Each structure stands twice: as structure tokens, then as C-alpha cells.
Amino acid sequence: MSSETALNGSIRDLSKINKLIHEPARLMIFALLSTLESADFLFLMRQTALTQGNLSSHIKKLENAGYITVKKEFTGKRPHTILALTNSGRTEFLGYQKQIQEFLNSL
Amino acid sequence: MSSETALNGSIRDLSKINKLIHEPARLMIFALLSTLESADFLFLMRQTALTQGNLSSHIKKLENAGYITVKKEFTGKRPHTILALTNSGRTEFLGYQKQIQEFLNSL
């Protein structure tokens, strides 16, 4: 191995970190969904303290990336949006955790 | 303690994470400066693989925040810019590390 690769690997790798996950608001969403397996819009809103508009935007981004699924149901008469991580989302989040943990360990 | 505070503390806290540090390019700069005590512009540029313009912008932000000092010297005839963390910068970076580690531990 070159003299730079091993020690600085985890530092330079940061430039390739998944920014869709790294963003704090979305990191909260990932954290909640990864421990809960599924959650609804209002629950996420309360747990994260994000506004509706902001949460909605982040959800759309994650859905477009294929990281979460969005199911729109009705509970009685009221709409109910259920979010869950996809396999891809779960895998990417685990990879993110690994990368950032390695970074912290390198300090 | 309330039922939410302890478990979700580290999750909701993410919304208050220091974004000046959290940004990947600057995280690289912090990582390098925290282990090296001082470094010059070109060294940082090579280690991080940031472009000159981009690195320059990030440095200015960190300097304005009081997280780093910027000393412009001459080595022989050539300009030489030396960067170092301030106490404040070091403290904030440690706080950041702690917060993100707690987050990872909570998953």
C-alpha cells in the first residue's frame, strides 16, 4: 500500500460521502426509519421537528433516489402516508454509518 | 426524564449540528488540521483534492467563523499560506465528533 492510502483513505473518502444521506434532516429520517421499519408522515414530522413542507421535500428526494417507499393510504377518512426504507436505502445507510465511523476512528 | 428525551435526543439534536463543520470538504480540513497542528494551503489542497477556488472559499468561511487562523508568509520569494485551528475550532470539532459518535451509537 502507498504511504497515503491507508491513513488518509478515510479522510479523502469524505469527498465521496453520500450527500443524500449526510444532510442532517435526512439523517434524522434515516435514523428513525432504520430503527422503526416503518413510520407515518406525522410521526416523522413530530420526531424530527421539521416543517411539513421541508419534510415533504426531503421525502420526495429520498423516494426519487429509491431509498424509501411512500404508501398513501386512508385511516378511516383521513389520508395517511407510510414511509419505509427500501433495501437499497438500508444498505446505503449502513455504508454511510461505516464510512463515518471509520472517519471518526481515524482521528 | 421524559420518554422522548433520552432515546431520541441524539436524533433530534442532529438538526442543531454545526453545519460549518458537518460539510464534507470542511470536515476533511478539520480532520487534517486537528492531527497536524498546522498545514499550508498546498498541502491541504493535495490531501483533500479540492480545487484552489473551492479550498479558498472554505478557508475563508472557517476563518470568518473564528475556527482557523490564516497566516500569509513568504518562503523565499513564494507566498505561503499557513492554516491552523484556533482553540475555538478545536473545541467545536471535538463537540462535533462527540455528537456524531453519540448519534451512531444510538442506531
Place this chain on the structure above:
DNA sequence: AAAAAAAAGTTTGTACTACAAACCATACTG
């Protein structure tokens, strides 16, 4: 039963930010 307010989101407008291209100043080089 009409009007008003609430619930559950989505869309739109804006202020900010990361980035590279273009620029600047000085120093070498053929």
C-alpha cells in the same frame, strides 16, 4: 346548512452555498 377552521400534505419562491472558471500578482524560463 352554510361558513369557518382543521388536518394532511404538496408546490412554489427565496436565500444560501458549494463549486469551478476566470482572474490576479509575482516569479521563473527559453
Place this chain on the structure above:
DNA sequence: CAGTATGGTTTGTAGTACAAACTTTTTTTT
């Protein structure tokens, strides 16, 4: 002395996070 290299800074732009405003349906008030 023209051209290129060195060591940066400034400027322009595309993208992003966020909240305000809007939409649609339902519930409550009068």
C-alpha cells in the same frame, strides 16, 4: 522580454434546504 508556472482570490452559476402559501378533504361551529 514573451510566455508559462506558482499560489492563490473573486465571481458566476447551478443546486439545495427551508418555510410560506396553496390544495383538498373533513370536521366543527353557528
